[in-house]
Amino acid sequence: MANRVILAAGECLFRQGEDGKDGFIIVHGKVRITAVRHGEEKEIGVLGPGEMVGELAIIDGGPRTATATAIELTELSQVTDGQLAERIAKADPVVSLLIRQVIRHLRREIHDFALPLEQQPNPTMERMRLEGELAWAVDRQELELWYQPIVDLESHTVAGFEGLVRWRHPTRGLVSPAEFIPLAEESGLIVPIGTWVMQEGARALKHIDDTLADGQSRFMSVNVSGLQLDATGFLEEAQQAVHSANIAPERFHLEMTEGILIQSLRARETVIACENYGFGLFLDDFGTGYSSLAYLNELPFDALKIDHSFARKLDDDGHGLKLIRAIVGLATTLGHGVVMEGVESARQRDVFRAMGGRLAQGYLFSKPRPMPDLLQLMRSTHTLPWGAPIERRMPSMFPV
Ligand code: C2E
Numbered sequence: 413m414a415n416r417v418i419l420a421a422g423e424c425l426f427r428q429g430e431d432g433k434d435g436f437i438i439v440h441g442k443v444r445i446t447a448v449r450h451g452e453e454k455e456i457g458v459l460g461p462g463e464m465v466g467e468l469a470i471i472d473g474g475p476r477t478a479t480a481t482a483i484e485l486t487e488l489s490q491v492t493d494g495q496l497a498e499r500i501a502k503a504d505p506v507v508s509l510l511i512r513q514v515i516r517h518l519r520r521e522i523h524d525f526a527l528p529l530e531q532q533p534n535p536t537m538e539r540m541r542l543e544g545e546l547a548w549a550v551d552r553q554e555l556e557l558w559y560q561p562i563v564d565l566e567s568h569t570v571a572g573f574e575g576l577v578r579w580r581h582p583t584r585g586l587v588s589p590a591e592f593i594p595l596a597e598e599s600g601l602i603v604p605i606g607t608w609v610m611q612e613g614a615r616a617l618k619h620i621d622d623t624l625a626d627g628q629s630r631f632m633s634v635n636v637s638g639l640q641l642d643a644t645g646f647l648e649e650a651q652q653a654v655h656s657a658n659i660a661p662e663r664f665h666l667e668m669t670e671g672i673l674i675q676s677l678r679a680r681e682t683v684i685a686c687e688n689y690g691f692g693l694f695l696d697d698f699g700t701g702y703s704s705l706a707y708l709n710e711l712p713f714d715a716l717k718i719d720h721s722f723a724r725k726l727d728d729d730g731h732g733l734k735l736i737r738a739i740v741g742l743a744t745t746l747g748h749g750v751v752m753e754g755v756e757s758a759r760q761r762d763v764f765r766a767m768g769g770r771l772a773q774g775y776l777f778s779k780p781r782p783m784p785d786l787l788q789l790m791r792s793t794h795t796l797p798w799g800a801p802i803e804r805r806m807p808s809m810f811p812v
């Protein structure tokens with residue numbers, strides 16, 4: 413509820429130079445605005461019902477730039493900085509930025525005084541800044557794709573890789589996708605970023621083939637967001653990526669979560685078109701979120717990736733373990749493979765293998781690595797003897 417302020421004729425509402433936080437809307441009456449400029453007091457104007465007084469301070473908390481005095485009996489409705497902050501916070505960030513910027517210029521015009529645009533760190537502005545920088549990241553070649561091996565526990569070989577994007581920010585250093593992918597999804601930037609990831613991933617697989625020249629057929633798996641599958645031209649972009657890199661679509665896998673497929677019919681249609689073209693499909697983060705199982709029969713996934721939060725459950729004999737066993741059984745019966753994510757210990761690997769699981773990914777085998785590190789790892793060992801994870805044989809290569 414806004415406070416009412418009643419002023420008699422000649423009464424002062426606020427004086428120039430005072431600290432001010434509140435603004436006022438004139439309900440009845442008139443207010444004279446005066447200001448001292450170059451040592452001389454001048455009338456700036458007279459405001460009447462429906463107009464606002466003291467709006468500069470309310471927006472940026474700076475000192476009053478003028479004096480306001482009632483000319484006659486005047487009633488005002490007070491607007492606090494809190495009420496305004498709430499409204500600005502709800503406004504579009506661009507509108508909010510515009511208001512602050514205009515106020516800043518206005519203050520500078522009035523008496524060469526400008527508060528810093530942001531006196532305190534503002535999360536909205538911070539996000540906008542990061543979003544702006546992210547928009548440039550692809551063009552400035554600040555994105556990198558790192559690769560994590562996915563290991564075949566039966567043949568003891570590296571079956572393929574998951575491409576995981578990283579942002580090498582000019583001042584922040586390496587930014588994790590957990591931080592910028594949600595921002596990219598909200599802003600739509602995930603579409604051009606995802607296109608780059610597909611091109612880079614396909615190119616990387618060809619580069620691995622050519623460099624290792626060992627005749628092995630490995631796959632590259634990239635993460636795909638719902639927005640990408642909803643956008644026009646996704647299939648063509650994926651085709652273009654494998655075509656330019658000269659790799660078979662069967663060796664290029666698209667990872668998506670079930671939530672994406674539930675939310676959008678168009679996404680499901682795109683996925684079916686991708687499958688028809690020959691791309692591999694991985695159902696990511698299985699066991700979290702929806703897990704409605706509805707799409708397991710409908711879409712021919714090559715494999716379900718059991719979310720890494722489940723890996724810990726392989727360590728005990730509780731319900732978690734039974735659940736993983738059930739998922740492996742279900743997937744196998746329906747003709748899908750299973751990838752166990754987040755395998756960090758030999759025990760987790762062995763328990764998963766014993767229940768019939770074949771593909772595994774996790775720090776036990778390797779963390780995601782940039783291409784030169786990956787090639788170094790792959791050159792040192794093309795096969796993984798049973799019970800000997802890559803790490804154990806290459807301790808020097810692991811980040812401390
Ligand atoms: P995700 O698809 O589930 O990727 C697996 C994440 O688990 C990766 O984190 C990986 O580094 C991490 N991880 C792998 N092995 C282990 C392990 O043994 N233990 C633990 N604790 N973690 C492990 P990362 O690289 O930070 O990626 C996080 C998420 O960001 C990904 O989760 C994916 O959802 C998203 N993301 C990454 N790259 C892309 C991309 O190119 N496009 C899209 N749309 N999303 C991406």
Ligand code: CA
Nearest residue numbers: 574635667696
């Ligand atoms: Ca993934």
Ligand code: CA
Nearest residue numbers: 696697717753
């Ligand atoms: Ca995952």
